[in-house]
Amino acid sequence: MSEANEYSSTKRPRNWWLLLGSILIGMGLFSSVFLVVLEAILTAAPYLGVLYLLFALAIVVGLGMLLVGVIQRRHVADPQRKGLIAKIRFTLDLAKRSHFYAIVSIFMAGMFVLALLSFGSYKSYRATESASFCGELCHSVMHPEWTTYQTSSHARVACVECHIGEGADWFVKSKIDGLRQVWAVTVNSFSRPIPTPIHNLRPARETCEECHWPQKFIGYRELVRAYTLSDEENTAHRLRMLLKIGGEQTGFMKGSGIHYHMLIAAKIEYIATDERRQNIPWVRVTRSDGSVTEFDSLDSPLSEAEKAGAEVRTMDCMDCHNRPSHQFMAPMSAVNMAIEQGAIPRTLPHIKVQAVRALSHEYQTTDQAMVGVANSLRNYYREEYPQFVENGSEDLTRAIQAVQAIYRGSIFPEMHASWSAYPDNIGHHYSPGCFRCHNESMQSAEGENIFTTCTKCHLILAQGESIDDVKVDFRTGLTFVHPEDGATIEEYVDCVDCHTGGGGVYE
Ligand code: HEC
Ligand code: HEC
Ligand code: HEC
Ligand code: HEC
Ligand code: HEC
Ligand code: HEC
Structure with a gap:
């Protein structure tokens, strides 16, 4: 290193390796303690766990820099020592206080890093297994499945219960597949809609039948x-x-x-x-x-x-x-339901047909669809039943909002996901x-x-x-x-x- 030569050997030089190494270690230690506290406060932040691995890495790199620093200092102090081995070699003397402390600190730092690593991997493992990780991290890709999942009978069953089996082979399989998927998302090469059936879906014997028993169905x-x-x-x-x-x-x-x-x-x-x-x-x-x-x-x-x-x-x-777990409702069923529940007022003439038609148009994006749905209904009533538009009828506004909500919950033009893509x-x-x-x-x-x-x-x-x-x-x-x-x-x-x-x- 060039800067080492800029200092005279009498004055102890500032060693950048030692300094940066200590800062990194300090930061790693402080951040992990901070994260423990943060996690206790924020219960619903599953992927924070991945950060432990990052902090452990910082500490390891910090320790490495310290080592380089120590070697360099010895070199500066005694330029006669040549060769890497000669620079590192020193005699260990436990009776020497400084040596004793050095050993104890290295041991403790090592244990800490180990603990951090295992805690971090456990946390990250748990995070990648959680439903919100699967559903939210790749937000735009999983948006259709995540949305439909949340209103299904299995909204409390984690994605992995159906998608990933028990045991190490499934774990490895799914993580390798996961990496491939992350790559596909990164380079934007994934297909829309996501192709089904999923060929490596966990077999029904191991999923559905864990909770449902085929022998036991009521007539x-x-x-x-x-x-x-x-x-x-x-x-x-x-x-x-x-x-x-x-x-x-x-x-x-x-x-x-x-x-x-x-x-x-x-x-x-x-x-x-x-x-x-x-x-x-x-x-x-x-x-x-x-x-x-x-x-x-x-x-x-x-x-x-x-x-x-x-x-x-x-x-x-x-x-x-x-x-x-991912039912993409057909417009016919969704509109039938909304009218029966009163979300779409039955009193609007021909609303059944008009709502189904508005939902069946092709749109490029959800935003366009929101405008398109509103325009198509408003235009129809302006022409055929102007009284519902002119008096600022509440009914039409409510109907438009309900139809827009149906669209957002069951049709996802960005991913080409809908009832017709997933029958x-x-x-x-x-x-x-x-x-x-x-x-x-x-x-x-x-x-x-x-x-x-x-x-x-x-x-x-x-x-x-x-x-x-x-x-x-x-x-x-x-x-x-x-x-x-x-x-x-x-x-x-x-x-x-x-x-x-x-x-x-x-x-
Ligand atoms: C009750 C079981 C179950 C749960 C829980 C579940 N899925 Fe699925 N998932 C399925 C089945 C069954 C399919 C369709 C498989 C097929 O046809 O091969 C599927 C298909 C998919 C597909 C492919 C696209 C599609 O719609 O067919 C994606 C993506 C997906 N699931 C993501 C998720 C995510 C994310 C979660 C958690 C938020 C989740 N799944 C939870 C059973 C489940
Ligand atoms: C972790 C347990 C669990 C697993 C795994 C599971 N289910 Fe279920 N399932 C339930 C529970 C609990 C209910 C009842 C939910 C309710 O009544 O709201 C249910 C309800 C159902 C229903 C009736 C409700 C409806 O939507 O019509 C069907 C059908 C069903 N499950 C099929 C499946 C299939 C197929 C699989 C495998 C892909 C599966 N389940 C996996 C727990 C599970
Ligand atoms: C031949 C088609 C078929 C197969 C295969 C099948 N089911 Fe069903 N299952 C149905 C139909 C149809 C219903 C009626 C409910 C409906 O229409 O949603 C039903 C209903 C159910 C229900 C709801 C029961 C209730 O009392 O509400 C559960 C749970 C269920 N099936 C689980 C399973 C499981 C687990 C398997 C695999 C071991 C399975 N089904 C295989 C067709 C099938
Ligand atoms: C992959 C083809 C296939 C599909 C899909 C299928 N079935 Fe079947 N189903 C059969 C065959 C084959 C038989 C047996 C006929 C025989 O024994 O002669 C059968 C038998 C049955 C029986 C037995 C009737 C009896 O009393 O003997 C019922 C009930 C039934 N199916 C209902 C359904 C329902 C409901 C669905 C849709 C949810 C469905 N099947 C989908 C092929 C299928
Ligand atoms: C020759 C065409 C044709 C065939 C085949 C047909 N339908 Fe229909 N169906 C229609 C038309 C058109 C309507 C709309 C009438 C209305 O809503 O006033 C309709 C309406 C319906 C409705 C009420 C509207 C709704 O919300 O779904 C039901 C239920 C229905 N059909 C069930 C069936 C079933 C079940 C079969 C098969 C056994 C069937 N249809 C076969 C043409 C057909
Ligand atoms: C192989 C079994 C099978 C046969 C045969 C069959 N159905 Fe169905 N049908 C079903 C099942 C399963 C459902 C329930 C679907 C569901 O849960 O949404 C159903 C639903 C229906 C519905 C309600 C449809 C809806 O989605 O609202 C009508 C109407 C109907 N069947 C009429 C008929 C008529 C008419 C025939 C004879 C021409 C017939 N079905 C033959 C299995 C069958």
């Missing part, structure tokens, strides 16, 4: 839906049905229903030809009695060679419940869902279908404007009356031919 689950029709009065049309979700063990409807047949008494395998597993041309069922049946799609059959080359997937919870596989109304396999085109060699009989999956108890009065034959329920035309639907009809979840159904 029926009641489903109540409130629709709003497209007429001027926004007439209510409600539906009450029982879904046959039965499992194996309950007394009532024992051994029957969706979960029993699909998961316990049978193994179902299938091939999908698209990434999202929406087109399923081949299915095989192996029943508990050992019988096996294969079904092929008549519309788009696979050749034997294609079958041999394809990935065969065994059906599990996630093939039906693919949106347990929900439960049901068959706005996306193919169960009808991916339960349809007329799927046939076995004997010409049998995978059944499409409505009543095998659910019983309709009541439908119409009022659903309070239930008087039905419990074995068959009611025949579904299609609200649009009053037609009864008894046989298989593909709802998705007309229903898209958005404004398309009104075209």
Whole structure:
């Protein structure tokens, strides 16, 4: 170092290494103590833990600088010593007070750094496992999943419970994958929307079944839906049905229903030809009695060679419940709900159709969508029902706010995330869902279908404007009356031919 030569050997020179090293160590020590206090005050700041690692690093670098400083001082004091070894070598004499203190301080500093390192890694580990880390740190990327997660049934289940398994192999896998993702975010190369299905998702056996027990499902689950029709009065049309979700063990409807047949008494395998597993041309069922049946799609059959080359997937919870935690509501359902709850006033003529249309437009950003939604509704009412605009009607303002809120909660144009990007596989109304396999085109060699009989999956108890009065034959329920035309639907009809979840159904 040049500055060392600027001082005479009689005067003790200021050694910058020693000075900077001590400052770094001091800062590291002080900051970590400060952080302990800060963390005690701020309970909800999970990623502060990463800072401990940084402070430990500062202390280690500080110690390194001290060492360089010591070597240099000895060199300055005794320039005759040549070579690195000669510079470092000194005899340790514990009887010498200074040596004793030096050893004790180095030992204590080492212990402190070690403690800081382990505490820091533990803290950072905990931080990367917390839901808010996953959901908020990559804010724009995870925004759609984070938003939908917070209103789901699993809002208190940490992301890692479903996305990362127990054990070291999953931990390493997920952190390596995490690094790849951080890179993709940094260089802005990630895809929008984030592709689903997630291929390294933790298997259902290890996630869902930690809390839910497939043997234990109660025979029926009641489903109540409130629709709003497209007429001027926004007439209510409600539906009450029982879904046959039965499992194996309950007394009532024992051994029957969706979960029993699909998961316990049978193994179902299938091939999908698209990434999202929406087109399923081949299915095989192996029943508990050992019988096996294969079904092929008549519309788009696979050749034997294609079958041999394809990935065969065994059906599990996630093939039906693919949106347990991130449900992107379709505009039709969201608007139906908002009108039923009164957030959108039913008194505004044709508000159902107009709200669904406003939500179904393509927008580039959420900000544009907020303006677009407001303009489209305001323009419509200015032209068709000016009384709602001129008198400064509260109703229109409330409706606009509610529709904007629906948009923000379920459609994310920046990430191209919405109900159409992430179809929900439960049901068959706005996306193919169960009808991916339960349809007329799927046939076995004997010409049998995978059944499409409505009543095998659910019983309709009541439908119409009022659903309070239930008087039905419990074995068959009611025949579904299609609200649009009053037609009864008894046989298989593909709802998705007309229903898209958005404004398309009104075209
Ligand atoms: C109850 C289980 C569960 C929890 C809790 C959960 N997820 Fe998911 N997540 C899923 C499933 C299931 C999928 C869809 C997987 C598939 O289709 O392959 C998914 C998909 C995703 C996707 C891919 C895009 C998409 O919407 O399909 C992202 C990103 C994601 N989750 C992030 C998160 C974040 C962040 C959290 C915590 C804030 C979280 N998840 C919590 C089960 C869960
Ligand atoms: C850590 C425990 C836990 C895990 C893991 C978990 N769940 Fe749940 N789940 C719950 C609890 C608790 C409820 C009830 C929540 C309520 O009633 O608000 C629930 C409710 C549900 C419901 C009924 C509510 C609804 O939204 O229709 C379904 C379906 C469901 N879970 C499916 C799944 C699936 C599929 C998985 C795996 C991807 C899963 N769960 C993983 C704890 C869990
Ligand atoms: C064949 C499709 C299918 C599969 C596979 C499936 N479920 Fe379900 N599950 C349903 C349907 C349909 C319902 C009715 C509720 C609904 O419509 O949201 C339901 C309801 C539930 C409920 C709510 C029960 C209640 O009493 O409210 C839970 C919890 C659940 N499933 C968990 C699971 C778990 C865990 C698995 C995997 C072991 C699984 N499901 C596999 C279709 C399926
Ligand atoms: C393979 C099983 C299955 C078959 C067959 C089936 N459904 Fe469904 N259906 C479901 C499930 C599951 C849901 C519940 C969806 C949910 O939880 O949102 C549902 C929901 C519905 C709903 C309420 C839709 C909504 O989203 O509001 C109607 C109406 C309906 N079915 C009518 C029919 C009619 C009519 C038939 C016969 C042509 C039929 N279903 C056949 C499984 C089936
Ligand atoms: C991957 C294809 C596939 C999908 C998707 C699928 N199923 Fe099935 N399902 C089958 C096959 C195959 C069988 C067995 C048919 C047989 O044994 O002949 C079956 C059987 C059933 C049964 C048993 C009926 C009985 O009493 O024997 C019910 C209930 C059922 N499915 C409901 C549903 C519901 C509800 C959904 C949507 C949430 C759904 N399935 C989605 C392929 C599928
Ligand atoms: C030929 C086209 C067509 C088919 C197929 C069809 N629908 Fe519809 N459906 C419509 C139209 C158009 C409307 C709008 C009528 C209105 O709201 O006044 C509608 C409205 C509805 C509504 C009330 C509006 C809402 O909020 O969802 C329900 C429920 C419904 N259909 C269920 C079904 C189900 C379940 C199936 C499949 C079994 C089905 N539809 C098949 C055209 C169709």
